[in-house]
Amino acid sequence: MAVTLWGRVYFDNRYAGLLQQEPGERYAFTYDSSYIEAGGPALSLTLPLRAGPCWSEGGLHPFFDNLVAEGWLRSAQARALGVRPDERFALLLAFGQDCAGAVSVIDPAPTHELAFGSEDAHSLAALSARASLSGMQPKLTVVKGPRGYRPSRANELSTHIAKLPSGPLPDIIALEWLTTEATRRLLPDDAVATMEIAEIENLTGEALLIHRFDRTPEGGRLHFEEFNQLLGKRSEDKYEGHYEDMARLIRATPGCIPAEVDRLYRRVLACLLVGNTDAHLKNFAMLHTNAGLRLAPCYDLVASAFYPQFNTIALGLAKGRNMRLGALQARHIVSLGEGFGLPHGAIGLAVEDLGRRLGAAITVINEAHIGSVALRDRLIDLMEKRWNGTFASTGPLLSKRRTGGGRRKSSPSDGSPPSPT
Numbered sequence: 001m002a003v004t005l006w007g008r009v010y011f012d013n014r015y016a017g018l019l020q021q022e023p024g025e026r027y028a029f030t031y032d033s034s035y036i037e038a039g040g041p042a043l044s045l046t047l048p049l050r051a052g053p054c055w056s057e058g059g060l061h062p063f064f065d066n067l068v069a070e071g072w073l074r075s076a077q078a079r080a081l082g083v084r085p086d087e088r089f090a091l092l093l094a095f096g097q098d099c100a101g102a103v104s105v106i107d108p109a110p111t112h113e114l115a116f117g118s119e120d121a122h123s124l125a126a127l128s129a130r131a132s133l134s135g136m137q138p139k140l141t142v143v144k145g146p147r148g149y150r151p152s153r154a155n156e157l158s159t160h161i162a163k164l165p166s167g168p169l170p171d172i173i174a175l176e177w178l179t180t181e182a183t184r185r186l187l188p189d190d191a192v193a194t195m196e197i198a199e200i201e202n203l204t205g206e207a208l209l210i211h212r213f214d215r216t217p218e219g220g221r222l223h224f225e226e227f228n229q230l231l232g233k234r235s236e237d238k239y240e241g242h243y244e245d246m247a248r249l250i251r252a253t254p255g256c257i258p259a260e261v262d263r264l265y266r267r268v269l270a271c272l273l274v275g276n277t278d279a280h281l282k283n284f285a286m287l288h289t290n291a292g293l294r295l296a297p298c299y300d301l302v303a304s305a306f307y308p309q310f311n312t313i314a315l316g317l318a319k320g321r322n323m324r325l326g327a328l329q330a331r332h333i334v335s336l337g338e339g340f341g342l343p344h345g346a347i348g349l350a351v352e353d354l355g356r357r358l359g360a361a362i363t364v365i366n367e368a369h370i371g372s373v374a375l376r377d378r379l380i381d382l383m384e385k386r387w388n389g390t391f392a393s394t395g396p397l398l399s400k401r402r403t404g405g406g407r408r409k410s411s412p413s414d415g416s417p418p419s420p421t
Contacts, residue, residue, distance in 0.1 A: 071136035174371030255292020275305035
């Protein structure tokens, strides 16, 4: 006889409601009445507060689906739990104590016992924490204490995420550190995740330790949603969409401010300049604040174009999909800005600011003691070629349009970017 799964959902340790499986691959989340009466916030932009159940057909609601682990961690969790990797609700119930943001999902009546078997030390540490993390790269949750970093334990809130070396992607740890520091110099007025490379207690080798921006110094949780959640997409659909979709959501959502659109545009440009082609919808997020949704700090910044298999830009832009990074031109950068609803002056200023800061980004890579000299030189070379071959032409293109050269037709009534003449 099939067992109906259900779990208790908490928002920053407050009981928020019940998530349960229904026949026919239907799922229902129902807010607890006392949570609503106490003025608790909605868990998601797509899960508004209401008395009745919020139904989802054919799988978990996108908000919860995106909390399920991915890649290496999901495979290890499935083995330990004795279920298939596609039994997503079972995985979330067993490992949902420490999720991204302020929400946790707890199984009050577990039906599966964990069997760790012959897992390696890194897998055992990840499984013991009962945490759920997105991303394909091997990773686990850790806590920073007086003596350094150690794996987090069950029922313990982690302070950092540790990314581990990946066999198919050599130098991935050094590359992410260098890309992040370069992005920090390109976007000095923006917030970028902080990190360091260090060892973890009782585990061999170094890891990239990223400070969790969704945790407070006092041990509390801050709530955020990835754009995949905000747009109502399930985890597997993180590559389905355009960068402009995020800008449209910001413009259409009460409480958001137009300045966030400009800031997001600059982030996307920085990703393209450094070669971060894997910047999909789960790698951008917004924090829930008292004033409304605001962009979360930049994270998961890797110059993935360094690897030949990642030379295609993750999301569509300028009405195109599956664009190779080498095919990016100045007209695409302008069209992307127009799709964000930005005037040409703002587009030009964003590119000019990147140009002024490119030297600082190159310097931090060149002077770093992270990664090999060959790795750093290659990264710098690719950034300089990208700037000279694409970004540097944006200003002259906009000047031509202002003076009548390359004039564009008036925008169509649907608000999409106009087509070139």
